[in-house]
Amino acid sequence: MMENFTAYIPTKLHFGKEVLSELPVSLAAYGKRVLFVYGKGSIIRSGLYDRIMHMLTEEGMEVVEFGGIRSNPVVEDADAAAKLGRERHVDVILAVGGGSVIDSAKIIALTIPVNHSGWDFYAKKAKPRQAVPMIAVLTLAATGTETNPFAVLSNHTEGKKDGYGHFLCFPKESFLDPALTLSVPKNYTAYGIADLIAHCFEMYFGAGDTSLTDRIITSIAREAMEYGPRLLDNLYDIDLRSRIMYAATLALNPLTGYGKVSGDWAVHAMGHVLSLLYDTPHGASLTIAYPAWLRFFEKPLNNRIAALGSEIFRENITAAETILRLETFFRNIGCPVRLSEIGIGADQKEALFRGFISNEVNGGNMKISTEDYPRLIEWMM
Amino acid sequence: MMENFTAYIPTKLHFGKEVLSELPVSLAAYGKRVLFVYGKGSIIRSGLYDRIMHMLTEEGMEVVEFGGIRSNPVVEDADAAAKLGRERHVDVILAVGGGSVIDSAKIIALTIPVNHSGWDFYAKKAKPRQAVPMIAVLTLAATGTETNPFAVLSNHTEGKKDGYGHFLCFPKESFLDPALTLSVPKNYTAYGIADLIAHCFEMYFGAGDTSLTDRIITSIAREAMEYGPRLLDNLYDIDLRSRIMYAATLALNPLTGYGKVSGDWAVHAMGHVLSLLYDTPHGASLTIAYPAWLRFFEKPLNNRIAALGSEIFRENITAAETILRLETFFRNIGCPVRLSEIGIGADQKEALFRGFISNEVNGGNMKISTEDYPRLIEWMM
Numbered sequence: 001m002m003e004n005f006t007a008y009i010p011t012k013l014h015f016g017k018e019v020l021s022e023l024p025v026s027l028a029a030y031g032k033r034v035l036f037v038y039g040k041g042s043i044i045r046s047g048l049y050d051r052i053m054h055m056l057t058e059e060g061m062e063v064v065e066f067g068g069i070r071s072n073p074v075v076e077d078a079d080a081a082a083k084l085g086r087e088r089h090v091d092v093i094l095a096v097g098g099g100s101v102i103d104s105a106k107i108i109a110l111t112i113p114v115n116h117s118g119w120d121f122y123a124k125k126a127k128p129r130q131a132v133p134m135i136a137v138l139t140l141a142a143t144g145t146e147t148n149p150f151a152v153l154s155n156h157t158e159g160k161k162d163g164y165g166h167f168l169c170f171p172k173e174s175f176l177d178p179a180l181t182l183s184v185p186k187n188y189t190a191y192g193i194a195d196l197i198a199h200c201f202e203m204y205f206g207a208g209d210t211s212l213t214d215r216i217i218t219s220i221a222r223e224a225m226e227y228g229p230r231l232l233d234n235l236y237d238i239d240l241r242s243r244i245m246y247a248a249t250l251a252l253n254p255l256t257g258y259g260k261v262s263g264d265w266a267v268h269a270m271g272h273v274l275s276l277l278y279d280t281p282h283g284a285s286l287t288i289a290y291p292a293w294l295r296f297f298e299k300p301l302n303n304r305i306a307a308l309g310s311e312i313f314r315e316n317i318t319a320a321e322t323i324l325r326l327e328t329f330f331r332n333i334g335c336p337v338r339l340s341e342i343g344i345g346a347d348q349k350e351a352l353f354r355g356f357i358s359n360e361v362n363g364g365n366m367k368i369s370t371e372d373y374p375r376l377i378e379w380m381m
Numbered sequence: 382m383m384e385n386f387t388a389y390i391p392t393k394l395h396f397g398k399e400v401l402s403e404l405p406v407s408l409a410a411y412g413k414r415v416l417f418v419y420g421k422g423s424i425i426r427s428g429l430y431d432r433i434m435h436m437l438t439e440e441g442m443e444v445v446e447f448g449g450i451r452s453n454p455v456v457e458d459a460d461a462a463a464k465l466g467r468e469r470h471v472d473v474i475l476a477v478g479g480g481s482v483i484d485s486a487k488i489i490a491l492t493i494p495v496n497h498s499g500w501d502f503y504a505k506k507a508k509p510r511q512a513v514p515m516i517a518v519l520t521l522a523a524t525g526t527e528t529n530p531f532a533v534l535s536n537h538t539e540g541k542k543d544g545y546g547h548f549l550c551f552p553k554e555s556f557l558d559p560a561l562t563l564s565v566p567k568n569y570t571a572y573g574i575a576d577l578i579a580h581c582f583e584m585y586f587g588a589g590d591t592s593l594t595d596r597i598i599t600s601i602a603r604e605a606m607e608y609g610p611r612l613l614d615n616l617y618d619i620d621l622r623s624r625i626m627y628a629a630t631l632a633l634n635p636l637t638g639y640g641k642v643s644g645d646w647a648v649h650a651m652g653h654v655l656s657l658l659y660d661t662p663h664g665a666s667l668t669i670a671y672p673a674w675l676r677f678f679e680k681p682l683n684n685r686i687a688a689l690g691s692e693i694f695r696e697n698i699t700a701a702e703t704i705l706r707l708e709t710f711f712r713n714i715g716c717p718v719r720l721s722e723i724g725i726g727a728d729q730k731e732a733l734f735r736g737f738i739s740n741e742v743n744g745g746n747m748k749i750s751t752e753d754y755p756r757l758i759e760w761m762m
Contacts, residue, residue: 006395011389012387012389014385015388016386017385212604212627223592226592227592239382242640246640255636259623
């Protein structure tokens with residue numbers, strides 16, 4: 001039985017060639033003073049920074065800058081940016097980058113109007129009441145943050161990397177020009193593909209009996225598995241970049257949850273531990289965690305895994321064969337599928353165990369408890 | 382190559398059991414005076430009319446009623462309702478019914494603020510500048526109007542049935558409780574299933590090179606073809622009603638067009654002629670028109686038709702086999718696939734020919750001209 005749901009995605013998505021030309025007008029609708037948030041300099045090297053500064057100046061905007069958002073973003077950066085935005089009374093936030101920058105901007109948008117850390121939203125010590133409007137320009141196809149209300153941040157003091165979602169976190173508008181992703185290197189392109197496939201699976205293995213939503217989820221995964229490898233052989237093919245960018249957007253669009261009780265997200269929680277401990281890129285952490293999780297749940301999810309494989313590979317295959325083929329796929333696109341491949345050995349088992357505990361790796365649909373951690377960690381080795 | 386697109390669906394969709402309980406609050410957000418638009422009395426017989434009147438009265442709303450919107454709706458009804466709404470200064474429109482009522486309400490919403498017929502928007506004599514907010518309660522799974530900006534009306538004076546689309550036509554909110562469709566009789570349930578499948582095909586055969594959008598389109602068609610026949614054997618199964626209702630919503634949601642140049646819509650134009658001349662139910666007109674259109678274009682669209690069939694039926698089949706199976710599917714769910722089955726004989730060829738001309742059956746992606754009409758009509762006989 002399908003669950004009740006509300007479908008409402010207030011973000012206006014501009015997709016395609018040269019859509020950035022509409023950015024200044026979109027920003028100006030919210031005011032003159034913009035907090036321009038970006039990462040560690042790749043947009044400066046690519047020239048995008050200059051292009052945007054030029055556009056904003058032409059439009060007569062006053063720009064307050066906050067650069068240097070780290071990948072695997074941390075709440076300290078978001079808090080510092082929010083402090084700046086609060087002091088300078090910005091009207092609107094412009095986030096230019098990948099998931100790290102845009103997720104940070106979502107929390108900055110909530111934090112500017114209040115007098116506490118953005119982590120208080122994660123810790124459920126505070127509820128957002130308002131947000132500074134935020135507009136996103138995406139430069140990396142991966143997380144789907146551009147049309148959803150979720151933000152993932154780390155808090156190293158608490159040893160946690162966690163996701164937070166609130167209606168007020170939807171970007172007002174998102175600009176996706178696939179040309180901006182042409183310079184993404186091969187490894188990060190592969191991590192993005194892995195990330196979007198992992199999002200499909202987290203929703204597929206979520207709770208709830210949906211048929212059409214499942215078909216859409218597997219359609220997105222198939223799209224990524226068909227065009228992903230081609231893109232990795234042709235990094236400057238704008239058409240392939242477009243297809244992967246759109247697939248990444250849909251993979252964590254609220255659409256993939258309609259009629260479901262929830263996604264699962266244990267694999268993301270496991271991956272977050274790797275990112276916390278070893279700064280593993282998010283996509284790479286998922287390709288290590290997913291095969292382990294699938295093997296751990298191979299028995300109880302036998303039919304469901306086999307159905308996924310049979311749908312994706314269009315061949316009647318078993319759960320075991322599905323796991324093997326997915327692992328092979330991740331390996332073939334250049335992603336690690338074992339901790340040993342990223343230089344993490346058996347001496348880290350204890351640290352991982354403690355990480356699983358402090359990051360509360362519980363699972364959504366398929367529950368995981370502390371006794372399960374050693375076996376899950378073993379599968380990742 | 383994917384085309385640029387803007388994804389923005391401002392409608393808030395409430396889907397599931399008892400969602401109607403939220404209706405009064407949603408309406409009241411727009412004001413006190415509501416224009417309550419409905420059809421020819423099925424909501425009175427079902428008790429929905431009383432239920433809604435009770436809810437509105439409890440909320441302290443002032444209700445202005447316009448009942449009697451005809452199926453295959455005509456612009457005269459919309460104009461009359463708009464006149465009433467204008468005179469009574471309504472704040473918001475509540476449309477309760479199927480596609481006919483909701484499509485009419487979209488045009489009523491545009492027409493209330495102006496001093497001319499709603500047909501002027503279709504005839505491109507007028508451009509909308511504002512609209513009265515409109516909230517829809519859907520009682521028939523079929524047209525997808527609940528989350529799109531399109532409205533189909535007939536103008537018998539001009540011998541035209543046409544679609545119109547404008548951003549201002551999106552409902553502000555749509556309420557879809559599958560329980561409200563439980564009493565839809567078998568034939569109209571089948572027409573709704575046919576209609577939603579036809580929407581998938583109109584988009585599939587549209588112009589543009591999209592892969593993920595095509596996968597989503599065929600996913601929706603497969604959903605309808607799997608659960609549609611089951612529903613027809615179990616009309617009171619709420620779970621099957623839910624699945625078909627959601628499929629119908631997505632089938633003509635803007636999502637199925639992202640990255641495409643356009644849909645085709647020739648089959649709808651052909652079907653509209655049947656509805657104009659013989660008041661044929663919309664869904665039934667499409668199951669007659671589609672096989673004819675597919676046979677007409679079997680050669681130029683050979684690969685595309687075969688790919689559709691192979692994807693939908695999960696078997697490598699030819700274009701000819703695809704057409705045959707689709708026709709068989711429509712026949713098996715109780716829909717007519719030839720004019721003869723609805724009592725229209727060869728003596729109507731001339732009338733149909735003139736209808737094709739006055740209704741401008743041109744085709745979107747696959748062009749059709751006057752010389753093609755006799756063969757298309759022959760295929761429908």
